[in-house]
Amino acid sequence: MAGPDLHVPVDWPIELEFTSRDYIYVFTQPLLQLNQVAIPDMAFEQTFAAEATGAYPFSGDQLCGIEHESLDGQLVVESAAAFNKWLEKSQ
Numbered sequence: 001m002a003g004p005d006l007h008v009p010v011d012w013p014i015e016l017e018f019t020s021r022d023y024i025y026v027f028t029q030p031l032l033q034l035n036q037v038a039i040p041d042m043a044f045e046q047t048f049a050a051e052a053t054g055a056y057p058f059s060g061d062q063l064c065g066i067e068h069e070s071l072d073g074q075l076v077v078e079s080a081a082a083f084n085k086w087l088e089k090s091q
């Protein structure tokens with residue numbers, strides 16, 4: 001089972017915060033140079049702004065158990081109009 005998609009607008013400063021409820025995970029998306037560890041009781045931030053629209057797959061960078069693939073998902077970078085449409089639909 002894949003995780004949920006993350007939607008962000010293109011050319012917009014995004015701040016992601018990483019933490020964990022149980023184990024240590026590593027989030028990675030090489031094209032956007034995203035790589036961050038998630039550790040229980042700690043929070044790490046990573047900022048970025050995607051310069052091109054598209055679907056960027058992400059995954060966990062290290063094998064964490066039998067549900068490792070459930071960390072797979074995609075970062076959907078879209079125009080402001082498409083992002084606002086998605087936001088309205090998801091509320």
Ligand SMILES: [Cu+2]
Pocket residue numbers: 060061062063064065067068069071
């Ligand atoms: Cu994993």
